[in-house]
Each structure stands twice: as C-alpha cells, then as structure tokens.
Amino acid sequence: MSQAHTSTEVATQKLREAILSGELLPGDKLHQDRLAEMLGISRTPLRAALTALAQKGLVSYASNRGFYVREFSFAEVSGAFEVRAELEALACRLAAGNMTDEARRHLADLVAEGDRLLSPGALLPENLADYRRMNVNFHTAVMALSGNAWIMEFVQSLHNVPAASDRVIMWRDFRVLERSHDDHHRIAHALSKGQGERAAALMREHITFALEHLHEQMKLYPQDFLRMPSFDKPAKGRSGQRNRRTT
Amino acid sequence: MSQAHTSTEVATQKLREAILSGELLPGDKLHQDRLAEMLGISRTPLRAALTALAQKGLVSYASNRGFYVREFSFAEVSGAFEVRAELEALACRLAAGNMTDEARRHLADLVAEGDRLLSPGALLPENLADYRRMNVNFHTAVMALSGNAWIMEFVQSLHNVPAASDRVIMWRDFRVLERSHDDHHRIAHALSKGQGERAAALMREHITFALEHLHEQMKLYPQDFLRMPSFDKPAKGRSGQRNRRTT
DNA sequence: GATACAGTTTTTGGATACATTTTATCCCAA
C-alpha cells in the first residue's frame, strides 16, 4: 500500500506520529540538522515537512528561531472541545437528512461492535485499541454523512490537540465508558430516524461530557497528564529542557 | 514597521494576496521557476510558501505534479457558510459572558461607523472598502471576545474560500445591506446585554441569509462570479487554460 | 484519422553549499 511517496510526505507522517504518540514532547526544540540525520534525509524535505506541520498546528515556528513541538494551554484544550461539540452537533443535524439504509447499517455495526467490546463488563486491555478505533470510526462516519467536508477537516485539526482527541479513551471508569457508548446508541438511533436536532443535542452533550470527565480525571490522576500540554502552568512557560536521545 | 520578515513569509503573503484578489485564478498552475523569478527569490523559499498555503487550503498539491490554485465546488462554498454560521454563533454565545464596557463600546463604535457609511442611502463606491473593513472588524471582534482562539482560526480558513469571505460585500441591493447591518445592531445589542443565545441565533441567521443572498445574486448576475470557483461545473472539471502573462 | 510509442524537454524533489541571524562563551570593567 505504501507507494511512491515523496520523502517530504514520509517525514511529515513520521513526525506527526512522533508528536501525537508523545515521542516528541510539547516544547521540544526540533533541530533541523539532527532531525534530518535521524530521518536519513536532507534538510530540504525536512523543512517542508515542518512547514506543513506548522500550518496544521502541530508545531510552532518563529522566524530565524526554528520549530518547536507546539504547546497547548488548558484553555486551548477546553476550547477545542467546545468547538468539536458544536461542529459534530452540526454534523448530526446535516447527517440526519442524508441517512440511507447503508448508513443506518454502518452506524448500527459500529454500535454493535462497541457493545461486544464492552460486554465483558470492563474494557479489557487487549480491546483498548479496537474500542479506540471504533470510537474514531463512529464520529468519522457521522461527519462523513453530513456531506460537509469542512467539519471533518476542522475536527481532524482539533485531534492534533493532545487530550482533545477521540483517540484518548478514559478507560478507568467503566460506568463512564458505558454511558459514553450509550450516547452512541442514542445518536445512531436518532439519526436513523432522521431526528437531526435530537442527535445534535446528544452529540453536543456527549462531547461536553467528555471534557468534563477529562477535567475530573486530570484532578484525580495528574500523573497521567504530565506528558501532556502545559496544563499545570498558568499560561506560557518554558518547559524544562529534557535530554532525549532514545534512538 | 514591516521588517525582518523572511522571504518565505513575504512570498506567502504575496501569493495569498494574489490568490484572494483574483490575480491568480482557481486552477492556475503555479510554476515554481516562473513564480520564483517573478518574486525575485529562489525556489526554496517559494516552495516553503506554497507548502504553507497548501496546508491552509489556498492551493492544492499533488506529488511530482506541482501546485495549483485551489478550486472550490459550490458545495464547498455552501458548506463553508454552514460552518461559519455555527462557529460564529458559538462565538456569540461565549462572548456574551465576556462583555466589558470597553467591549460594548468597541462594538457600538463599529455599528456606528456602519450607520455613517450607509447614511447616504446607498453604499458609495468610495465607502466600499471602509464598509468591508468595518464588517470584517465586527465579526472579528465578536470572535475575539469569545475567548476561543479556534473559532477565529477556523473562520479565517473559511475566508480563504472565495465568495464565502466577509470581504465579499453584496453592494447591489441596498435593502439587503441595510438589513445585514441591522443584524449587526441587534447582535451588538444582545451581546451588550449578555443575551448569548439571542445573539447566537441572530448571527446564525445573519450568515445563513448571506449564503441565500449570494445564491440569488449568482443567479441574477452570473458574470460577476465567472472569476470564481467552478460554480457552473457539476463537480471537478479542468478549467480552461488561460494564458496569463500580465507582467 | 486516431492511437500508441519512444525520445526529448520540462518540471519537480532533494542534496549540498553559502549567507545571515541567533545564541553561547568569555573577557574585562564597574
């Protein structure tokens, strides 16, 4: 499947992965020479990749000063949820008018898969990745059904914000997980019946609740979020320089 | 005041202007050698600029095939309005809780300026630019007051879509202009009183109406939109190759 | 007359080299 990709694209993808996976931490300086050598390419395609990621909001850039892994304030994370809630609610409103039998089936399948993954009464570690994928697919499916490509594009951007992503699953509290998945049930149900406003309201609540839960989790288990944006710092602080050389 | 800008940034800005002003038309091929020579820079910073603009959605890119000025379908333009309506409505809801006396005064000033510009009973050609600026400033001010930077960022992106921009003023029908400006009055009023939902509803209608009006204008004066996205074509058509060499 | 094909030309992608700016170091003076 991987074919004829240009080095710039490969580098962009690798850097994106490294940032989203936490291999590169917010605030890290992105030295061009070192990174280029690590990736086995010259600085030209690397800079192209960095430029692209900067526009996409994953890295920050200052003239003559270079690129850094972007840091997000808690306000930005919180704001990302607000906007996501609104955009995905809009997606529901639009999707309700575009429902086909195939679409209904697709959503039902995703919901059923979630049921299956939660049926043991807990989210087993080996099911975490699948659940995550299912969750992403569900939200993506709704946005695709909306027929408005901007929604998908912007929500994708917001997924670059750590902790604001669908990828982040709060697996500690099973009750919360069940409730969240039940939202999916109800959203799929409402959409299938063409009830756009109802689905929109559910989706808005679904995402708003996720933010609230995230907030609580951050208070309960702050250590889980240490590798995340500068949550503890009030605004803009230079994060401690770490020596990372894990080839 | 403008100094110390890197040539990449200058090129990015110039290209953006050229595209948004219509100097470069959707579908135009962006030859690297020629553009670099025109701008008086080498291909390296030019490519950085193009890469940035590609991520921002102003130009499209295909590997080994180069950059083109992006073309938008009518569905995309229409979708841009939908999302804008939702995002700016959200901005109103949030801004209502952040109103200060200074903010109230700022909005009132902008509204008053609009009154002044419309007072002759028509939008005079020499006032067009000022009215445009006022309009942009009003919407920007509301988004800034929301305190959510994502809203501003995404709406800015949508302004890259031709005809979906605040810059585009429908000046033909003065009645419509008056009505639109009256919306500003009411939005500012509602916000000043902290009535977020009311302001949001007004803003949503304000923008939805703009789309509807655009649609009508396109039917009435199609020639005004010939230089715009491929509106007349159903989906993706190669726009006729024009020979443009107006140095 | 249209189409497929091969060779040429053009254009893009990437590597390297150079120029400019920023940052770090060190010395000296207050």
Next chain:
DNA sequence: TTGGGATAAAATGTATCCAAAAACTGTATC
C-alpha cells in the same frame, strides 16, 4: 560578583546544483 560587550559557535534561511519524474512532441503504426 555582576553586568556588558565583543567574539566565536551554532543554527537557521536561501541559493544553487543534480537526479528523478512527469509532460510533451513527433513519428510510426493500425
């Protein structure tokens, strides 16, 4: 000791050069 400033070192921004890929052109063939 601390501050300032000159100098050195490093990193970034840009230009140029080379390789690979695409597009173009003309010819031959059906």
